[in-house]
Amino acid sequence: MVQLHVKGVVRSSRQSMDFCATSLLYFGALLYVIVQLARFAFADADFTLLWAVVFGNKPENKLQGKVVWITGASSGIGEELACQLARLGARLILSARREGELERVKRCCLERSNLQEKDILVLPLDLLDRGSHEAKMKSAVQHFGNIDVLINNGGRTQRSLCLDTNVEVYQALMDLNYLGTVSMTKQVLPHMTERGTGVVVTISSVVGMAGVPLATGYSASKHALQGFFNSLRTELTDYPGITISTVLPGPVQSQIVQNAFTEQLGKPVATAGDQQHKMQTSRCVRLILVGIANQIQEMWIAQQPFLLAFYLWQYAPTWAWAFTNFLGRKRVQNFKAGLDADLAYFTKPKPKTS
Template sequence: MKYYSGKVVWITGASSGIGEALTNELAKHGARLILSARRKEELERVKGNCPIATQANIRILPLDLSQSDTLKLSVEAAIQMFGQVDLLINNGGISQRSLAKETLLEVDRKVMEVDYFGTIGVTKYLVPHLLSRKAGHIITISSVMGKIGTPYRSGYAAAKHALHGFFDSLRAELWKESKDIHVTIVCPGWIRTNITMHAVTGDGSTLNKMDGSTNTGMPPEIFARKVLKAIARKKEEVYIGGFKEIFAVYLKRFLPRTFSKIIRKAQVR
């Protein structure tokens, strides 16, 4: 895809799963990459697995989205690495698996801090740079949980819903200043990653197991190819996943009462 050749793409949550798959695919398309996540050694591994000829154009920038006081400096460091950032892919985040009544408030705050405040923090600090260049593309990996809510995901769904409100508003605001700054929200369904392994439970501990739906989900490599095509077409919102979860989004939109009846009985964990 010519859209990515030579472009500087900053990916958060690049140490595994969707972020790793996007890194591999973008490297093949000639993008210059900035990889961010908490674990530097995993970022180095991801870089090392890219084609050798592309590794000179890959930079490592450790980032913890929960540390809001470091985000401004991280954005400045990212810009300095190649002198610009053309695309920001907000992919970093954590998931949650627990009933709302059994989830400590501080756990909800933790999920919101990483998935919402960390994401919009990076974005807010980068926006002035994009406006100065009158061009850019902000992509946020949300979830179908940003469009619906199911049991055991109240905190996660809340954070993802919040992202939609923020980025829909931001898109409208940026359009008034430059029609060449684009905002894309991506809603994955079940993707075969380790996200549920690291999901937080009601007391803040890690789930440490894979759920069946994730284990049989779409391979991240296929997801990456699909989402990069959608981004290149500058789509505003895109749903990528299996039939069941994408159908749920449309059922919620057009037949909300029917959706509610079904989701009350659904066996989801």
């Protein structure tokens, strides 16, 4: 009888221990999920990029002394890239159409870094003038001897409804955003393959993954870039020293909206609205530089809820359509009412009164 009692106590003790272990396992899993959801709620980039921010290579160690060619360097993300790269000690080639603005950016870079005059080349360039790109490439190589990184940042966005937009606007968007970028890449890539090393970074957009209203042509040009560079990356498997990297930012503070195409060529945007609700340009650029330093092939950079849209489109497209349609409907409604399209996602701003 005593032996049976002892066996019962032992069995009960084991069951209790098993229950505790199972409970701890479930609690640990639940805690892990809660922590990850909390991290995601405050994240402003994909987890691979955020991991690199904490544990990866630092841009300060990888980009110092590199020759970096930036298109669209006269404002916005391009200007901030130039400034941060200058502080890191990278040598720069600054390209855009507006030479005066490029000179201004160069002066800012020199004032905020230890670079010398010879370390920054102002090279005015029009992405639409593809016949001039070969000569620009030769000038860049003649000045520095090599090009380590090409950052394709030049381009324009769009603010118009498809039903109102002339076909010429779509042609202009593809010529500038897509073919201009392809042309620059094709000029630099043979130089990189000959050396066996180099980085080509292209600033795409969240709309390169998911379409949004008022930007049918812009979205198409970014989708085209995604297809081109994803395919190019697979062609370069024999060149492991060359990295093809695509950056997909969400809304970022810049002048891109002020220069957007509308339904007619030459017609300016009526109002660009306040940009303060968007991600700070400095944070976006810092993340881009971390991605370059760690050879990340695709970077998602956006504040919530736009980061959520990336993951939905990647892993749950049915939910993504519902999410996108909900936001898109509000965006179109506010645009038709003369309100700022970007602010219209989550607020209903009042029209400005004179």
